[in-house]
Structure formats: C-alpha cells, structure tokens
Amino acid sequence: MAKKKPYIYYIALTLVVILLLILIAPKLQQLTGLGQGTSSDNSLQFNEINDMEDAESVLFNWYEDPNAWTGGFSLYFDDANMKSLVVDLTEMKVTEGNLDEHDIGVGQPNSYLIAFVHDSSKNIYTTLTVNDKGSVQIWNRYANGETPEFYISENNQAFYEKVVGIVAAKKDREKSATKNDEVPFEYKAETAVGTSILEIRSQDGKLIADVSDIEPNSLQVVTRVTGNTALQIRFIDKEFVYRFTKAHIGETTYFYLDGDVIFSPFIAQPLLTNDLVIEGDFTEVSLEEILAKMNQQ
Structure with a gap:
C-alpha cells in the first residue's frame, strides 16, 4: 500500500503554482494585450x-x-x-x-x-x-x-x-x-456711397470692392459658434481677401449695405481665405432678405 504524502507537500505545491502564475502573468498580458491601452475593450x-x-x-x-x-x-x-x-x-x-x-x-x-x-x-x-x-x-x-x-x-x-x-x-x-506683395493694391473706380447694394470701403473712403466682385450665388447665411447669424461672402478672385487685408493692416474698413455701414472690422493681419463673414445686428429673416437682393444684382 502506497504511503500517503503529508499535507504539507500539497501546500508547498500550491504555493509553487501561485508563484509561477505571479511571475508569468505580466508576460501573458504583453502577449494578449490585456491591461494595455491598446485593448479594444478599453477603447x-x-x-x-x-x-x-x-x-x-x-x-x-x-x-x-x-x-x-x-x-x-x-x-x-x-x-x-x-x-x-x-x-x-x-x-x-x-x-x-x-x-x-x-x-x-x-x-x-x-x-x-x-x-x-x-x-x-x-x-x-x-x-x-x-x-x-x-x-x-x-x-x-x-x-x-x-x-x-x-x-x-x-x-x-x-x-x-x-x-x-x-x-x-x-x-x-x-x-x-x-508673390505679388510688392504690387500696390488697386482700388475700384470711385462711386458715391450706396451706388452698389454692397460695398467695402477703406478708412479714407476708397472703394475696395462691391457686389460685382462676389462669386455669383455664393452668398450664404451661416450661424457662428457664438450663435450669431452672419452673412458669408465668397469672392471671384481667390487672392482678393489676402490682397485686401494685406493692404489695410492697422486700418478699419467699412462694409456698406444700401449705403449704411453694417460691419467695420479692424484689419490686424492678412487673411488667407476666399471667404469673409459679415456679422452685425442681423436676424436670420433680415439676412435672407439681403441675400435675395444681392443675388438679383
């Protein structure tokens, strides 16, 4: 009859198994991705x-x-x-x-x-x-x-x-x-304020642009992050906004609608964009009316 092993033997064997699991657990995690930031379960x-x-x-x-x-x-x-x-x-x-x-x-x-x-x-x-x-x-x-x-x-x-x-x-x-930074900005032929439904004028009143410079059917009513309703304008000449803002750094420019100033931004730096956004005391309804008028020009 085989002699039974003392209970201390089984306790020692159990401790060895636990120790081995502790030692190899990190390696298993690396192999399986468990506990790592790349685990799909944690993504x-x-x-x-x-x-x-x-x-x-x-x-x-x-x-x-x-x-x-x-x-x-x-x-x-x-x-x-x-x-x-x-x-x-x-x-x-x-x-x-x-x-x-x-x-x-x-x-x-x-x-x-x-x-x-x-x-x-x-x-x-x-x-x-x-x-x-x-x-x-x-x-x-x-x-x-x-x-x-x-x-x-x-x-x-x-x-x-x-x-x-x-x-x-x-x-x-x-x-x-x-590439044409050294070329002076060319203003449009002078007209009386209000001749065009929309005009952009310099601080000294020179005509920078009017509705004829705007890309047809490009006007949009947009909602800004601030929640304000605004008018987005896209120009035919893709470099116009850069040339206009470059030539008027440090100046206030004036946007006229039907002869009244609706927006007067201060130009701090050149803008490399094809669009301008006009903000003012507008409602969405009033902007839609402006949009309809300008699209008829």
Missing part, C-alpha cells in the same frame, strides 16, 4: 468624450528639429479638408493614457501639434500631436492651468497624411498669394 470613439461641435478654429504647428518650432498658422472650418479632419478625429479610437509620460506642447521632427480652439475668450482648447508613425496624443478640452484628460491612439497614418496635405496646401496658397 472609446473620440466623439464619446468630445464631439468638437463648438470648435471655433484650429492652430497648426510643426517641427523639423526637436522642440524647435518651424512654422504655424490658423484655419477656420470653411474648408472641406478641415471638416474631413474633424470627422476623422471624432471617429478615432482612443484609450486613456498616462499624462505624466508626455509633455504638452513638445514637438518632435516629422510631427504636428494641433490646437482646436473651443473658446478663445476663455482659452479652452483640445490639443493633439500626430507623427509620421500615426501615433496621436490628445489633451482633451482644457483651459490654461487645468489638468486635461489624456488619450492616445495608434495606427493613424491616414490622419497624419491628411494633416500633411492641409499644411502643404496652405503653404502653396501662401506662396501664391504673396
């Missing part, structure tokens, strides 16, 4: 935490040397590529990351730092970096001095390429617009 779609609907504009910055800013610009969401970029971001799969391992605002070569402005008056942003490997790091919706929620996402090469394309297009447009 979210970005629009679950930020739908970006109140974003006003976006700032792009890029780097060619570590931590050495190379260039940057701001854009509004009046471009199909920009709208597409926001859609891609909101549909991106993200997981929570460790904020302590990343410095916000630090740029690396072949990467872009992008800040979506939610509220410029309160300095509320969503900031992200994306590099050529498709790695995205997101500091979600925070004000200066606050600690943001931090998320990461991988395998976003298509998103990176879209950013590269937007920046390249902006650079090309800027190069095209600035």
Whole structure:
C-alpha cells in the first residue's frame, strides 16, 4: 500500500503554482494585450468624450528639429479638408493614457501639434500631436492651468497624411498669394456711397470692392459658434481677401449695405481665405432678405 504524502507537500505545491502564475502573468498580458491601452475593450470613439461641435478654429504647428518650432498658422472650418479632419478625429479610437509620460506642447521632427480652439475668450482648447508613425496624443478640452484628460491612439497614418496635405496646401496658397506683395493694391473706380447694394470701403473712403466682385450665388447665411447669424461672402478672385487685408493692416474698413455701414472690422493681419463673414445686428429673416437682393444684382 502506497504511503500517503503529508499535507504539507500539497501546500508547498500550491504555493509553487501561485508563484509561477505571479511571475508569468505580466508576460501573458504583453502577449494578449490585456491591461494595455491598446485593448479594444478599453477603447472609446473620440466623439464619446468630445464631439468638437463648438470648435471655433484650429492652430497648426510643426517641427523639423526637436522642440524647435518651424512654422504655424490658423484655419477656420470653411474648408472641406478641415471638416474631413474633424470627422476623422471624432471617429478615432482612443484609450486613456498616462499624462505624466508626455509633455504638452513638445514637438518632435516629422510631427504636428494641433490646437482646436473651443473658446478663445476663455482659452479652452483640445490639443493633439500626430507623427509620421500615426501615433496621436490628445489633451482633451482644457483651459490654461487645468489638468486635461489624456488619450492616445495608434495606427493613424491616414490622419497624419491628411494633416500633411492641409499644411502643404496652405503653404502653396501662401506662396501664391504673396508673390505679388510688392504690387500696390488697386482700388475700384470711385462711386458715391450706396451706388452698389454692397460695398467695402477703406478708412479714407476708397472703394475696395462691391457686389460685382462676389462669386455669383455664393452668398450664404451661416450661424457662428457664438450663435450669431452672419452673412458669408465668397469672392471671384481667390487672392482678393489676402490682397485686401494685406493692404489695410492697422486700418478699419467699412462694409456698406444700401449705403449704411453694417460691419467695420479692424484689419490686424492678412487673411488667407476666399471667404469673409459679415456679422452685425442681423436676424436670420433680415439676412435672407439681403441675400435675395444681392443675388438679383
């Protein structure tokens, strides 16, 4: 008859098994992805935490040397590529990351730092970096001095390429617009104020543009992020807004409708856009009436 092993043997064997499990558990996690930020079980779609609907504009910055800013610009969401970029971001799969391992605002070569402005008056942003490997790091919706929620996402090469394309297009447009910087701005032939239903005039009353410079059927009534109703105007000459704003930096310009001033923006810098948005004390009904009149011109 076989001799029974003492109970201490079984206790020792159990302890050995537990110890082995403790030692190999981290390796199993690495192999299976359990407990890692890339686990699909832990992922979210970005629009679950930020739908970006109140974003006003976006700032792009890029780097060619570590931590050495190379260039940057701001854009509004009046471009199909920009709208597409926001859609891609909101549909991106993200997981929570460790904020302590990343410095916000630090740029690396072949990467872009992008800040979506939610509220410029309160300095509320969503900031992200994306590099050529498709790695995205997101500091979600925070004000200066606050600690943001931090998320990461991988395998976003298509998103990176879209950013590269937007920046390249902006650079090309800027190069095209600035090639004639030395050519003086040409004003239109002088007419009495109110001759055209819509006029843009300089600080000293010179006629900058009128309704004949506007692309036919391009006028739109739009709602701004602020909730204000405004009139969006697109010009026939794609470089007109740049040339007009470049020539009047530091001046107030005046927009007339039927001879009355409806908008008087101060020009602080050149604008590289084909559209202008006129805001004023309008209702949607009054703007629709203006729109109908102007489309008849």
